[in-house]
Amino acid sequence: xxxxxxxxxxxxxxxxxxxxxxxxxxxxxxxxxxxxxxxxxxxxxxxxxxxxxxxxxxxxxxxxxxxxxxxxxxxxxxxxxxxxxxxxxxxxxxxxxxxxxxxxxxxxxxxxxxxxxxxxxxxxxxxxxxxxxxxxx
Numbered sequence: 001x002x003x004x005x006x007x008x009x010x011x012x013x014x015x016x017x018x019x020x021x022x023x024x025x026x027x028x029x030x031x032x033x034x035x036x037x038x039x040x041x042x043x044x045x046x047x048x049x050x051x052x053x054x055x056x057x058x059x060x061x062x063x064x065x066x067x068x069x070x071x072x073x074x075x076x077x078x079x080x081x082x083x084x085x086x087x088x089x090x091x092x093x094x095x096x097x098x099x100x101x102x103x104x105x106x107x108x109x110x111x112x113x114x115x116x117x118x119x120x121x122x123x124x125x126x127x128x129x130x131x132x133x134x135x136x137x
Contacts, residue, residue, distance in 0.1 A: 076127035
């Protein structure tokens with residue numbers, strides 16, 4: 001017979017999940033308030049946008065509910081924002097969970113790690129190509 005899950009003290013839950021919740025919350029507030037950020041170093045040196053240029057503008061647009069503008073600026077940043085929002089919800093749930101932690105996602109099998117990394121790199125470069133093709137220099 002399996003044992004019931006052991007409750008994790010709030011201090012341990014905060015150590016594991018609170019920093020995620022606080023960090024993502026602060027990032028969301030900063031995007032909503034349009035806190036100034038330093039210019040892109042790659043763009044400053046080369047005159048070309050970096051592969052992730054536009055992400056800050058996309059996050060700010062999402063924070064203000066401007067979905068179309070965010071998608072136009074950086075489709076990849078919109079997917080990243082969705083992933084971060086889901087991760088933030090999971091961490092918030094884990095932080096506030098009264099008993100044991102909520103179920104975790106299964107680990108990525110090692111045979112899938114390289115293909116997933118290559119797919120991620122391809123998505124970054126496809127996003128960069130999209131920005132260059134649409135004249136977002």
